[in-house]
Amino acid sequence: MRFLPLLLLAALLPASAANAGTAAQSKLNILLLTVDSFRPDRLGCYGSREAHTPNIDRLASRGALFTRAFSTAAWTNASLVSLLTGLYPGAHGVERRGESFPEGAVAPLELLSKSGCLVPEINYLFPMPNYRNLGFTPNAIRDLPQFLRSCRDSTFFAWYHFHGPHLPYSPPEKYRKMYLPRGEKESPNIRQVLENVILPRGEEVFSESEKAVIRKLYAAEVAAQDEEIGRVLEVLDSLGLDRRTVVILSADHGEELFDHGWLGHASTSLNGTLFDELIRIPLIIRLPDMPRRGIRVNELVQSVDLLPTLFELLGLPLDCPDQGHSFLGLLKGTGGVQAPRDRVFCETSVCGYQCPDTLEVTWLRAVRTESLKLVETLAPHEAPRFALYDLDKDPGEQLDVSALFPDTLARLQGILAQQVFRNQRQREALLASSGATRGGESFPPDMGQVAVQAPAEGETITYAAQGGKVLVSWSGPQNGEYLLEYTVGLGKYHLEGSFPVRGNSQTFGPFNPVFWMAFPHYNPWRFRVVPKGRPELASAWRTFTFN
Structure with missing residues (x-):
């Protein structure tokens, strides 16, 4: 995200010696890169031995890598709006494909845009209603490298979302050969994965050999994505923008690769979950003046924490509602910094973008600490169901131990209920703050049928x-x-x-x-x-x- 002219900073901040440091930060650009369906454990810097991700690995070696970063949802739009507002889905209100952040409510990026910072619409998601009213401004350039070349002397917050390894898994041939050099025969099931966006859970029965091929296809997609990210970073460096640009690489959500019997995520499987393979995301941040490079941060952080962190980095007040916690101290690796949170909260519909415009949808909510996870299932016309997982003993989340630990179950149920209540109150406050929205042009009484x-x-x-x-x-x-x-x-x-x-x-x-x-x-x-x-x-x- 990006940052305000020195004059505005001087007006916002008290006159003190601290202003000198803040003025320097005001010249920072923010380049936020997110990738769809992106599992951290398929990246070399996160420990994958078969990954071919040299560009992402290089970025991590020059910045900070967060090993326990989590999204807020198991489908794209709800999660990304959380990233861009600092609010959970239940608070920002984008829980279905036709919903938007309230018009008239102040969004964090609007504060940057109004300051003179460029906050351009430069990716394919913006026509969707889910991304309205977030503070982005129309922009003729939709190609990210071209945009970077056009604003060498500007201050910007540029967000670009890559389609990445989203289904179908159909990687470029050179990466397919890298992971499948023998040119394995395409079975009908494999062709489904190569060609289809949606694969409802249970529609096919995959053999173990087919599952292995599918995982390699996904790895090939990740390698292709790494190359694309490398091209963007090369342009940034060639323009000298790396010296004043914060680079962030993250994701909307993860992806299941038969960890729990299927593949994809809520919008593709129509049977989403909140297991870690879907909510754990990569988070790599490189500062131009990184105090320590190549650090690994093991504390819990969540996507709603990013904006508060960036606003603190820039020395700017976040004068709008948010539910995140700054992790700037962890990012700078200064030591002795208290972790910003001891739990993360996630929620999702089971069908994501594919959900119908009706209340008859199953919803999932979860609270996760470092060692425990509670998942609540809310199905229409059914009593809520709960599952409890001991992540220390069962990191794969295969065994529900709720019946064995009733006290722990009750404690986490209370924490989950409190978070749901806070989201509802935040949502009400956001709607109240939006006030009356601007009306459009009226329709003439004698107007004919729309054509x-x-x-x-x-x-x-x-x-x-x-x-x-x-x-x-x-x-x-x-x-x-x-x-x-x-x-x-x-x-x-x-x-x-x-x-x-x-x-x-x-x-x-x-x-x-x-x-x-x-x-x-x-x-x-x-x-x-x-x-x-x-x-x-x-x-x-x-x-x-x-x-």
Whole structure:
């Protein structure tokens, strides 16, 4: 994240000798790189002997590596919004695919953006409703290296999310050969993993040899991701930006690789869990003036702690709600620093992004200490179920010992309930702080039915023709408020729902080619546009496909 002009810092901070140090920090850039479905135990710097991750390993050798970092959820958007706000999902409110941070509430990155710091939208996730109102500003450049070259003299907070080793596991050929040199025959089950975004739990039965191949495909995806990260860091260094840029590498969540009988995560398996393979994430941070390099931090930290840490590093007040704890002392390795937390809290729906817009969804909550984990399952029309794991004796979380330790169970149930209550109170305060939101342009009384203008009925949209972008436009006031209703896909790929938009056009993307490859799985795509408060003027349904 990035940091304020000296003049603003002088206004915010008391006149003292401390100002000199803070002024130096104000020139820092922040480069936050997150990777989808990224397990730390598949990286060389985290101990994997078969990993080929030289660029990530080099970054860790020059910074701080956190061995016990955890996400807040087992699917992408809920977790990343926590990272970008310092709030748990139950507080920031992004728990389903159509939800957003409250418009009008102050987001941490908004404080940076308003100060003059560049906080650009430069990755493919921003068109999703889940990433609205977080303080990012529209930006014409969506290529990260190009953005870095364009802002050599600017101060920026740049966040980029890599699709990474998300299903399907279809790595570039050179990395596939690195891990599967014999060119193992592709069984029908392996082809499912090579081609599908969604693999519902139990849909296939994998042999042990197939599981081994799948793990190697994942490792090859990680190696390919390392190369991509290396290219970004090379650009940063070549521009001299490394001398004033904090580099952070982390993830939205982990990935199951048959640790508990299946693969993927909530949005791909439709049967997510909160076992460590899904909530443990890499966290590597390199400061330009790292007091000690190559340090390993073993204390518990969580993604909600990142923003408070960065704001303290910059000497800036975090004048908005947050639930994290700064770990700056641990990051600098100064010693004698108290750990910021003794537990982490996680929550998720079992189906992540694929969940329907209904309350009939199973939810999981967990509290984890260094040695214990309690998981609560909340299924519709059922009493809550609890499972307790002794992580010292059972790090693989295979044996529920809740019946053996009723006192421990009760204590952790109380801690979990308190955290849920705090999230609810924080959510209420956030909504109250948002106040009245700005209304859109009104619709004329004599306005006719909305007409969709793009894409054309029956159109097939290709990556090459559209440059990785999807333009949706319709008739009506340019600043009107509308609801986009959609129904896409068939079978396991079926999704339906709606989300609010302002204006009579939306451009989604640009998406990278790998991400685009997932879209045809959801054919056909159908949507209509409904003016807010005027359902009688809804457009006809428009159908299109991807190729």
